[in-house]
Amino acid sequence: MIELLVIKAGEDYYHFQEGQGEPCSLKKASVFSLAQAKEVRQLCKKLRSSTIPASIVKLTILEEPFPEQLND
Secondary structure (H helix, E strand, O other), X not given: OEEEEEEEEXXXXXXXXXXEEEEEOHHHOOOEEHHHHHXXXXXXXXXXXXXXXXXXXXXXXXXXXXXXXXXX
């Protein structure tokens, strides 16, 4: 199991570059480890101070076998 943090507001996720956040799809969102929670809180607080109703969301990724039959 892998747990990651992202920042989201409404339907948009956020991509961060040089401390600036831009709305984007989940595919392009900045992801952070749980160890980076302090940094994520600061980025989220920065968005909220500019009136963006941002929140931190934890993504949980589970790995399991994919039952697939290959038709060669």
